[in-house]
Structure formats: C-alpha cells, structure tokens
Amino acid sequence: MSAGRASVTGRVARLAAASSLLLAPVILWAQQPPPATLAACNACHGPGGNSQIAQTPSLAGQPKLFIENQLVLIREGLREVESMKEVMAGMTDETIVALARHFAAQKPVVKTSPVNEEKARLGAVTASKMLCGTCHLPDYAGQKQVPRLAGQDEAYLVQSMKQFRDNPGPGRDTIMAASLYGLSDADLANLASFLATFKP
C-alpha cells in the first residue's frame, strides 16, 4: 500500500465480497501469479526460480513468508534493489502472495558446480560455530521468514552477507546483521562456498 492510497477494510468488505459472485473469478485468478509477471521473474532468477546468473538469487524452494516479506520491503524501497524496482512498482499484495506460493513450491536444483573442498570445509566449521542452523534449520532449508541457504548462488550469498555485516538498511533483519558481527571476508566466502553446495 502506498501513501495516500485508500483501501476498504473490515467486515463490510468481506460481506460484499462473499455476496458478489462477480468477484469470484477475480479471486480464483489471484491465486495464480500473472503469467507476464512470472516470466519477468524467471528471466533473471532462472527457469523455475533456479538462478543461472551469478549474484542473482535462486527463489525455488524459498519459504513462502520469506519471499512475501522481502518483496514488500523491495516494493516499498525499505530494501533497495535497483534491478527490481520496475517489476515491483505497484504490485499488489495478492500478486506477491501468489508469486511467493509459486516459488516456494518449485524444486531447488542441486548445484553441480565444482566444489572447493577446503573452503567448504572451513565454511562448515564457521556455520556450526555461528549457529546458522538455529534459524535457517540444520539442513539450511530455511523456515517462515528465514531464507533457504542450501544451494543458493555463491556470489549472491557473499554479497548478501557483506551487506548485512557492513551496511544493513532499514528493512534488514537486525538479528541477521548482528549474527555476522566480526566475521572476516574470508569467513563469509567460506560460508558461501559451504552453503551453495550443501547437500542434506
């Protein structure tokens, strides 16, 4: 919702919706993301939300609530993502929920890129020390507002963690920022290497 835009709330709205058959097709349609919007997502985030572009995150298998909340933050500029501005402008909450439901249901493709065994081993030690699995869960699949890390694009993970550590903006989770206090660039690179190729 943008400043100044009014919306009807409350019981009256619900009764009006329930008693109007004309609204029914609209409601059904809203459960599927608009095809053009979905195509725009996949153009960068990859087929089925599995990224094939470095620094662009995979969306496949991300928790629904995580996607919803982040899209709202990006739409409203609390989280500044320049390349997302155009596609998010004016997007309704209903469309956001539909997109989130779609991508949460996509199967994440396991990475087959070459693994730097030593970096991944050191990253595993850091992940264990920093208790990443508390919120991201022991299989790093994420939950609710907490993103999936397993199989995420490595360069994106590094960039995202650096942003949290060095310059978290107003919409960013303060707990996550604090969780990275004091980690070196090498720690973050190792963590990213471990998580990008993690297989449960």
Next chain:
Amino acid sequence: MFARTVLAALALTLAACQSMSPPATAPAAAAAPPPAWQQGRTADQATSTLAPHAGRNTATPTAEIPLSTFKLPPGFKAEIWATGIPGARAMARGESGKIYIGTRGIGRVYEITDTGTQRVSRVVVDKLVQPAGVAVKDGSLYVIAIDKALRYDGIEKNPAVAPVDMTAVFSLPKEQHHNWKYIAFGPDNKLYVPFGAPCNICEPTAEYAQIRRYNADGSGMEVIARGVRNTQGFAWHPVTKEMWFTDHGRDWMGDNEPEDELNRMSKTGANFGFPYCHANGVPDKDIKKANPCDGVTLPATTMGPHAAVMGMHFYTGTMFPAEYRNVMFVARKGSWNRTQKYGFDVVTVRTDADGKNPKVEPFMTGFLDARSDEFSGRPTYMLQLPDGSLLVSDEQLGAIYRITYGR
C-alpha cells in the same frame, strides 16, 4: 555497552571455536558479541532451534482470519473491525475518531477512518525504522521510530501536513534492539518513552533499560524508572493515577524462568531490577552481584514465562459489565523462547482497591492451538472506543478486532 556484556559460558565457547577458524583479515572477531537474541545461551542450548517468530508484511485477506476460533467470556463478542494493515501494533485515537497505528519492520504508520459503514485505511508515513510509538495530543500525532521523532500537527483536518522533525531534542540512542517504542501521554500531560536494554542480557550503558518522560515539545527529560528490560505497554490507573507497565523477562534461562512482569510505579526513580534481578526476585544466571534484589521494586504480579506482555489498558467504559470497571486488560503476544508456546491471548488483571492481590484471568483466547502448538494471531494492544467497546490489534494478521458486550 556490548564490551561489558558478561557471558562467561558463551565467551569460552567462542574462544574455543576461534582457534579453529582461518586467520581473520579484520581483528574485530575477538570483541564481537553474539547477536542480542542469543546472548546468555548456554552450551547445552546450542542445538536449540527456538528463534523469534516471523512477522508478516503482506495483507491477510479477511477470509483467512480465524475469527470463529477466538474465545471470550459469555456475553462478549468479537468482530473483525479492520484488516489489510500488516504489522498493526499500538493504536492512538484522535479527537475526530481517526485511529493511528504504529508498526515495526514494515516501517509504516497507518490512519484508519471509520465512515460508519466501513473502515478506510491509508499510510501516513512509511520507510521509517520501526515506527512503533504513536500518540495523539491536542490535535497532533506523535510518531517515534527507533531513530526518529516526528509530530504531525492538525493531521485529522489536514491529512497532507508535513511533519515537524523532533529527533534532535529527544536524543535517541543508536542501539536498535529493544528500542522500538510504545509511547503515551500521562495524566501529567508528559510523553512517556521507554528505552529498552539493547541485548537479551547485559549491563547496559546509562541511556538504556529505563523509562523516561518529556514535555510534549521534547524538553525537560527525566528518567523515571531504571532496571526496566523492555516495556512495551503502560497505562495509568483511572482513580489512583499510578502508572502500571509491562516488562519482558530475559531469554535462555529455561522454559519457566524468569516470568514477564506487570509493574506498578508508586513513585518515580525506582529500580526494577534488570539485569541482576528478574521477575519476582530471580537472580540472573550470567550477571551476578551480591544481594541482587536489594532495593529492587518487585512486580505487582508476574505474567507467565516468555509470555511477551504487550499493551495494557484500564477499562473505563460502561458497555462491559460493572465488574470490569477499572480492570486491567493485558495483551500477551506469546512466547518464542520456550519449548511449548505460552500466551497468545488477552488477560484481565483484577486487584484490590489498593492495587494489591492481583488476579490474572484469561479474557480473549483461541489464538494458540495447544494440540499442534501453532498460533494463528498475536494480540498486541487495546484501544477503548467512546461507546465502551474495545479494539484489539493483531500484529501477526494485520487486523483489528472489536470486542462488544450485550446480553
């Protein structure tokens, strides 16, 4: 402040892990504190997956609000009064009846206008850092975010009014954790503002873990209570004019300790115990001193373990039965740092005329399904309307319910 955090067990664990780490390019690692939410966590809690619950930034459709599962005492009824306001927390009512609502992560302040047949909402301001504090006084809306204080003069008549930036005069400290605000004007016409402890457990510096009051223009600041970890609600007794306030207990001391508090401030300048003495006289396990509860004002009553006591309200209307007059309503948003969830309800607290013998009883329940241990909503604040009905905000579902009574 963080350097003074005393966490013996965790510090040892971290030191041991660091010896296995690759050489750090920055030397900051040794001084790095754990994030606030896991300070005080013991080694045997390291595999716990307990973590704060997610908020929700999207609008919840009215049809997805499980109104029929909410339970009230006989004669009371709940209706959905407003929806589509994600993150709705504290509510403040203007003279013309418009209602202003603060939020945290989504950064918005809403205004709701009741047209008589429906509620229409708009966003007054967005992109703020957790603008949870809202209050209305003499036609002006006060908004306090973690790092900003704004005043909107005459906003009910002039919706587009530009805010007066009062940030400098309120001198808001920089730490964010527990520094989102509940604010309210007291019977002395002063603005009461809490400054929470920026940690789970620590010895905070002098600007935190306290309640302050200011003149409406931000001048005349006084610290009126110390040792307050994180109060998210307060109100003044309609007869005695004493201030009562809720306070959240620390985490990672087990499922049942220490309980949250409901405090009574019979004089200013009292110490309420944090970080040495919690709840009804429970010494802290990490930050120790001799006789930790000496000189501490203990709560009027404890409010349950990890319950997350939020807003409170003394009922002064005539719609509810006479036995509810001057009774406290307290919202408990519900626990995260507990194996089995607790709270997720609104309770009443009845006391003797002198404020003694408080009795806590459930009022609005049904947000928590005990069998699955899952919750639907999280009640956070109450606002009484002129007709005596009571609004209850639900931060999780971005909704406001209206409670009425009728035989």
